[in-house]
Structure formats: C-alpha cells, structure tokens
Amino acid sequence: MRTVSVFDTTLRDGEQTPGVAFPLNYKIQIAKQLDKLGVDVIEAGFPAASKGEFEAVKTIANLGLSSKICALARIVKYDIDAALDSEADMVHIFISTSKIQIEHTIQKSREEIVRLAVDAVEYIKDHGRICMFSAMDATRTEIDYLKQIYKAVEDAGVDIINVPDTVGVATPFKFYDLIKELREHLNVPIDVHCHNDFGLAVANTYAAVLAGADEVQVTVNGIGERAGNAALEEVVMTLHGLEGIKTNIKTEYLVETSKLIERFSGIKVPPNKPIVGANAFSHESGIHAHGVLKDARTFEPGVITPEMVGHKRRIVIGKHAGRHQIKKILEDAGYQVDEERLTKIMEKVKELGDKGKKVTDLDLFAIAEVVLGELKKEEKAILVDEVTVLTGNRITPTAVINAEVEGKKKVTSAIGVGPVDAALNAVKELAGESMRIKLTEFRMDAITGGSDALAEVYVTVEDDEGNSFTARGAGADIVMASIEAVIHAVNYLMLMKKKKKHD
Ligand SMILES: CC(=O)SCCNC(=O)CCNC(=O)[C@H](O)C(C)(C)COP(=O)(O)OP(=O)(O)OC[C@H]1O[C@@H](n2cnc3c(N)ncnc32)[C@H](O)[C@@H]1OP(=O)(O)O
C-alpha cells in the first residue's frame, strides 16, 4: 500500500495566523503532541525571525523526538546560518519565482534567483543537513521557469522540493496536471503546500497526491496565513478513508491534537469542521438518527468511524428529532417512557424547536421529569386552558387564567409584584374554593446559559392541612413554567385529599 509523508507546519505557517503566537512552553507541548501523532516532519519555525523563534526551534530540535525537525529560511546567508545553528535536521529554503513576486518583492533576475537557490542548496548539503526547496508562488510561476529551477536544485543535490500554492489559486484538476508534469520531469520527492483562499486546500493536496506527490504540508485544524492551510486531519482521513493511501499518522490522536491547537491558538474549531468538529459524528434529525441507531453506516461515510479519529458518535436532541432517538437518549439516561408520554415529550421538544430554542439533552431530561411526574388527565382537578399575563413599567402585573376546576369552567385574575407572582396568585385563586394553598418554596434554574435558556422551576406547595408537595415545571417561558409547576403540585395535593376521603 502506498504511503505519503506528512510534513506539519502548524508551528510555522500555523503560527502565521493573524493574532496567533505560541510561547515556548506551548511550542514544546505542540511538538511533542505532533510527534505522538506520528507526523514525519515538524516545521518548528523560522529561526531568523527572532531570538525567541531561534531558541524555540533549537529546543524542539533537541527534544529527541522521532519526527524530523525542520527550520525555514529565506535564501539569505543570515537566515540559513540561523537555521543551521538551530540544529534542525532539515532546512527549508524558499524564494519567489512568480513574475508578480519577483517584480515587487525580491527584485532579482530569474537567472540570479536560480543561482542563489543552487548555491543555498549546496551550502546546506555541505553542512550535512536535509534540504527542502520551495519555489514560492509556484502556481503563478511560468511552467518552464518552474521546471528549470526545480531541475537546477535537484542537480545541486536537494533532498525534496515543495510546490507551494502560496495564494491558494490552484484548482484540483490544474494542480493535478502541474504535479504530474513536475513528477515526470524530476526524480526528487515532491511535497505540496496548499493555502485555502478558495476553500480548495484539501482538495488540491488530495489531487497532488493522486498525481504522484510524496509528501503533504498541512496544519492542524487548517490554521495558517489568511484562510489557512490544508487541514492535517482532513487530508489524512481523505487519503486513508477514500483512497486507501497510508500515512504514519496515528489517527486516534487527531481529535486530541485538534483540541490542543484550538486551546493554544485561540482559533475555535467550527462544530461542522470535518473529522474533528463537535458535530462531525453527531446526528440530530430523526430520519438519520433512526438509521444510525440501527447501523451507523446508513448516515455516515462508514469508511471512517469516530473511534478511528478519537471522536465520539452522538445522537443529539433538537427540533428535528424523532421518537426513536428521544426514547434512546432517555433510556440511556435511565428514564422509562411509555408511548403516550413519549408523544408528550416529543410535542414539547418540537414546540421549543419551533420557537427557535436550541434543545439540549439536559433540557430533554427536564422535560421528561415534568412529563413523567404528571398526573393522568382524569386525575387532574385543574385543567388550564388559557393564560394571559400583562406586565410593563406603567401597569401592575396582572394574570388571567381560564381553566376547568373539577369539571366547571372558571376564570380568575390576580395582580402581583411581578408577572410570576401575579400568575401564582391567580393559581391560588383557582384552587381557592377547593383548597387553600401556600407556596413555601420557589426556585428557578436556567438549564443552559443564555437568555433563551430553558427554565426549570421547582415549587413546594402546602395545603390547609399541612400536606406539602414539591413539583417542577420546565419551559422557555418562566411564567408558564412556574404555572405548570404550581398547578401540578395543587393537582397532586387535591388528588391525595380526594383519596384520603375515600379511604
Ligand atoms: C509564504 C510564506 O509564508 S513565507 C514566510 C513568511 N514568514 C514570515 O515572514 C515570518 C517571519 N518574518 C520575519 O520575522 C521578518 O519578515 C524577517 C525577520 C524574516 C525579515 O524582516 P525584515 O528584514 O524587516 O524584512 P521585511 O520582512 O520587511 O521584508 C522582507 C525582505 O525579505 C526579502 N525576501 C523575501 N523573501 C525572500 C527570500 N525567499 N529570499 C531572500 N529574500 C527574501 C524581501 O525582498 C525583503 O527584502 P528587503 O528588506 O531587502 O526589501
């Protein structure tokens, strides 16, 4: 089976992400993690950039890692000497070869650029180090010149050439053709470095491998200059999963590595990011979840599993959930629900979803607690029909409740210091004729953060004979959740009273 090398540049191009700078202790931990992950080469930094960068590369080069350590350098003696002094195994030199960059940045003739590149390769090889050469902006460089400079460095003894798509303008078919042409022209191993300006970095890297590239330059989570680089985890799993091309990556550490880079870089991994994103193996919609519960391959690629990349499959709750998954999530958490209650729970989940509320597992459990604790319809003395609550800075909070109390229609209204108080006073009025009640405890929690969090209300209600009952209500609306909890407690106390009378 074919094996492709992985050259990780998280510590170099990844650190060029605007706003990212890894202190030395972070760099050491990242290098150790990359080594554990099994990358073949770690580009540890650009030693000429600063004293700290030099020290970091030197420290990493001396950690005794299995991965080769590479240092980046311009084709400038100072930079190359700094890279050699950093004791890195490999020196990666680069120089502009495209017309636009030659004219506006390096300002040298094409012949001089070739000569400088050749001299630099020879200098590095004379120092006994591995040498990689990059023709910067290769994908905007005239093909004849590109072939000429790569051939010249090959003849000078370069160990590997890199073809960078510096500004991310390559497209998969064109990049495939370019790498194929270079592959036919050269004998040295070919490495590619793709930027993601058009979201094609992974596709281009993949195309290059199919065209014969031997190594891929990648960063964890795809961080890097501008829109970033090809993401290590995506490239590796595409090659493994879809083409059966091996790398030395121990894929089970991919999520762990991604989380470390997310934490150290401060660049959040989007939940929908392939392979490592929180949702990469999550299923919310009922039809998918139903299939996945039977066999995950129904709605996952199948050639990769969450375990392979250190992830977890999640069946999650939400607006699009179906009965099978709600039942499974509840059963896994120890709740037993019959079909009738499942329908009720499902209705509440859908109702919240339709209001735009994100429903979490914790929300589901709160809903289930309420529904499971509910009395049957025929056992309820009070059945609420309609609730209206008015509040504002210029009116006294007022609540009106239409309900059926022991079979008779009843409307009550009450005022209070706030909308919840007004509503609870209206409930007391409702119960009034049948039972005097006192609220001895009222507690409210937001289950998840945010102003749209589901509220969970706990109440303890005491009747005129000193019996008390604690009930809960849950909902996006705190007034409705409070009413639900109190009515539930009152109904329970009334049922107990009725039962005692019969005994
Ligand atoms: C595509 C890439 O990712 S390339 C790597 C990019 N990474 C970085 O630039 C990060 C580290 N860089 C740095 O710390 C600084 O830019 C340094 C220390 C390297 C250089 O700083 P300065 O000397 O102040 O130069 P500055 O960055 O402003 O300009 C770049 C200089 O390098 C020259 N240069 C650029 N690329 C090369 C090259 N491959 N070989 C030789 N010279 C080069 C430019 O022509 C310019 O030269 P000039 O100062 O004579 O005009």
Ligand SMILES: CC(C)C(=O)C(=O)O
């Ligand atoms: C140094 C080179 C390889 C680079 O980062 C680029 O061209 O994007």
